[in-house]
Amino acid sequence: MRSLRTRLAGAVAVLGLLATGVSQTATAAEGATAADSAPPGSEPRNLVFGTAATQSSTYEGGAANRAADGSTNGSWGRGSVSHTGLESQPYWQTDLGAAKKVDKVVVWNRTDCCTERLSNFWVLASDTPITARSLTDARNQAGVTATKVSSLSGPSAQVAMTRSARYLRIQLEGTDYLSLAEVQAFGDEVVSPSADAQKWVKHSPFGMFLHFNMSTYQNTQWADPNGNPADFNPTALDPEQWAQSMKDAGMKFGVLTAKHHDGFSLWDTAQSDYDVARSPYKGGKGDIVREYVDAMHAKGLKVGIYFSIWDRHNGDSTELIQNQLRELLTKYGQIDYLWFDGWGWHVPYSKIPYQPVRDMIREVSPHTVVANNDHFGTLQTSDVIVYEVPVQGMPPATNARPVDASDTLDTNSTWFHTTSTGEPRPASDIVDNLHKANAGNALFLLNVGPDRTGRLPQNYVDRLKEIGSTS
Template sequence: MYRTIARRANTLLALASIAVALTTSQNSPAQNAVDVKPTPQQTAWQDMEFGVILHFGTNTFLDREWGDGTADPKVFNPTQLNTDQWMKAIKASGAKYVVMVAKHHDGFCLWPTGQTDYSIKASPWKDGKGDLVREAANAARANGLRFGIYLSPWDRHEPKYKDSAEYDKYYNAELEELVQRYGDLAEFWLDGAGSAGHVYNFPKIIETLRTYQPNTIVFADTALFEYGDARWAGDESGSVGYQVWNVIDRHGYLRWRPIEVDTPLRNVHWFWHPKDEKSLKSLPDLLDSYENSVGHGGQWMLGVAPDDRGLLPDSDVARLRELGDALQQRYSHSLLQQHLPVDNNVTNALDGNTDTFWSAPAGSHAATLEVKLAKPVTFDHAMTMEWLVEGQQIQRYSIDAWTDGAWHTIVQSEAIGHKKIDRFPAVTAQRVRLNILTSAGEARIREFGLFRLDETATAAK
């Protein structure tokens, strides 16, 4: 989905005029990262943790991943399309929001745009009177999911694409339709695929988004980092192989840019393909992806694709439900909820309520959160969440267990961020502590939990 996009030479100048799209304030290079805080919109988005992106279009009917813009609109004719079926399956997976690909790189539009005839208006589906984006948006919200939109900048069909200025007008007109017709958007995707050498007026795109959708989170890949509220992990493996820091340096300016980790439900394929059942990822693979994305402080974006009937295949529906059931089983009950009486401050990190948090002593740069249980428990996973409203503070930490009359470190790592899931060989202990070894400011912990999962994981295989 991703390739390099050319950027305007005046990017830095544009940043100053659209600061609302970036962070709550301008930041100088001398500022410490601890001073950079997320917007309320960014923290709300990070709290959703897991979304789904839907790919469906002419490619679905032609066994393609990358359309070239020449497909006849008449090939788009799903005979059993049911967006409610999609959203029920997505809801069952544990996802909190869905992003609809309204236009992929082939330029075919899934809503009745007034900008081109290359859309569902020219298809036989519903005699050209359908609006798939509206159906998807309505079904998502009816099933308790938030809704977002992907609109590809690269357009392999539109003749105006050869003229950057003319295409800017065209793209912005499409964008204005989408941001005004389909309610509040949780996320808007800017994909950098396929546009090497083309110049876009991204400041205008961002201005339009901020005018009509001030609360949407703009996801932008590595080519468009100047414009996004969230950044790409760098590949589509579904795993983050490094410590995630929400604050990153962009041209000498510190910005809060949480990371999104995208991967398809079927290996390699974002669109549905016939005779492709073997590519469906296993439940252990999906759980591993979750733990290496959400569990590394990132946002997990899972690609799901309806088939040429307009339905999610039965195998995909079943796998999504298995995923949701497994996540619920694995992480819904922390062993630390069996703790002996502690003060209210510690309770705030153990109560399963992410609106409360434990605070380290004022002015501290190291601290310890210790818990004693009613009886020894065996655990092999720990889940820790940092309170990020005041910024990402924790730099180094350890998790220690009291065994054989002494404290023993079972995990030592860097960066907690929104959520950190640590895995380790099973340990049995009655006393456990989270040791904040170094923090830029006062550490705050929303949740600290222990889980016994290796038996669950073995059963899933």
Template sequence: MDRDTPTPRQLAFMDWELGAFFHFGIRTFYEGHRDWDGRPMPAEGFWPEQLDCGQWMRAIKAAGMTYAILTCKHHDGFANWPTRFSDYSVASSPWQNGEGDVVRAFTDACRAYGIKCGLYYSPADAAMKAGSRSAREHDDFFIGQITELLTGYGKIDYLWFDGCGSEGHVYDTARIVQVMRNLQPDLLIFGMWDHDVRWIGNEEGFAPPDFRYTVTYPAGDSHFPHLAGPVTRFLPAECDFRLRERNWFYSDCDEHTIKSVPELMGIYDGSVGRGCNFLMNIAPDRRGRLPEADRLRLAEFGQNLRRRFAAPLGCDWSETEQTVRLTLQVPSLVKTLVLEEDLAEGQAVTDFEVLFYPGHVNGDLTVSVCRERSIGHKRIIELPNLYARKLEIRLTVSQPKPRYLKRVSVF
């Protein structure tokens, strides 16, 4: 069924805004390995002797993040929980005498610190690529492991699928979707099948300035092969990127590439500020802790973000006939304008123009300072330091609605 309006879960997801991605697993302990390189990584090397997922959560909360995602099984096939479907897991490692469970530690820490809980899973793995399983056997294996994750760890908020490596394998999508939706009906799914959230299309953290939520997939598209005919969906997007320049997993060699606070603030504006979610990868080290340099950068980023939006200017605003009028309580220097569209009935704003009434001039003189094409969940607009007494936002829309904006703020 087509749907061009968000579900309640999608509206909630957009409010999460900031997320953390934790790439952690067997590859953490084997420096220099790359996706699909075929080099052996024996389970005996997995030994996070100081694993502290609580430290991860404290660090991301300091950065203002509200949700977190753990790599449960990456392309190498190593399971971060004691799965019954493979010998290549934490149960075959010496860590905690083979009785450890990273997924348990992670999900418990998420709940202890009030962080939404997400699990990453790569359907493709080295064994599948090597032809060790038939197509049917691989789907059974996949469903078996996903069932463990969705039944053994309480409510999971978000399931994140990585499509890399699945090219050429035809999954039994209808069966897979039915299992997931039956086990956890409130689950949000990223990528691949029957998804609620889509990838923005790059791994640099940036959304396009004219982002639109509604997507139409042709009949037979791999995202909805279990449905007949074209499919239209309202789909929020997520912008993933690495805190360090190149590596998703921990490396001893790239601490000097940690992104600066100004760069992170720019990525925030290019993701959240364009209506999408911000997902930063932070790689725990071989102790099972976040490196101190990474932790400090998260804290600095959070401090800067809070400082930037701590003191909105006093104003009153109203919306009539596709025009928003904002009056400052005192003429002030305005640097940043934040607009939030009411998306409950879908995205309607197709263009908008921002004008200001100069604070030094009485009367109706207005100056146009900005023209853009979309607002969405949140639009952050940097203005050229305007001394203003009023602002006016003129909207062009695609459909009539009782109101178009739910919040306007100036800083």
């Protein structure tokens, strides 16, 4: 979780531009898309996200796929900017994979510096590959539609078009660097909520988040990734108490932090030596995920697992992620809910692509519902849209998409139990937020961090009972 981070910026105003023909300068307009009439809960699909982007050259690692990773952050330091070298008429382009109806293209500028560079550029679209190197030749290529954008009055420019296109290119007129935060394209394709996600939110309205891992023993919210496994040593671990407290509160499921950003795993993973098997803890089955799952099943509760894509000990690797997820999804029976963190906002999708990981999950565990805390607010990277309540506030009261409202019982909004953790909030506050969430098609995921013994503090146990008796 991001207790020290500010919320990613939400929607921003963009400059509407309407393409009026081949090689015409765009004029301001807005224009609706076919996706506007999609079923409730659906959203326009960004056709560029995750596509195979290329560019005329690459400057210091500013790879082309950074402008197709879903992030409009626009900061070079955050890995959000594609960047060519200094050259004549540099370009960025992508292949949508098939000819698709395109109603508009949105080009996002970087936000940290050099914003004036993105001016006098052209948006080119074609059903066939755009092979010419020079801008003039590319514009004159048969089947190419070209629209000029002279300047941006905000962080992005929107170019409206009505055509089929498979290939898109952004190209400068003069000599400069071409740097882009993101390129998006929208047409008549939509992303709709999955039946499993809608069912999950409806039938699992209330759950417990259990932040319990190495951070608990280092007395911090983000543990040192080079910590000593010997630090992790619960003396009275009691997953049965966790599960009973969930039942007492009227909850239907839990979510345990199997691996947080520091990379320490609460199961004996074959992919790393930084796990519970190397710790002094030998109680129960020596596998805390196993103990948790067994306790949940014994109480008739559904099972959720938190997994950080950002791994500061083992590094960022698609292979590592897939292998560890395969362990979690095949060793413990059905995992109902998989809650990702660190993806998109720290490890970009240009580094760890979303689709291969999601496809693997569907293959291994078809009915596992994914919640992804990237703060992008899109179903393209999550089955359930996450609202981190202490950072973002409660989700909208009227909402057609499946939503997760994750909050803390702690008055100090800590996730892991530390010396900074305060008293539990009043039951009335929690019940009020629970009702607000459920009224807006959201489940409510309430965090209670076990202490260093491995048990929930008694004042929290008592408050959970109170919540259950009044909700």
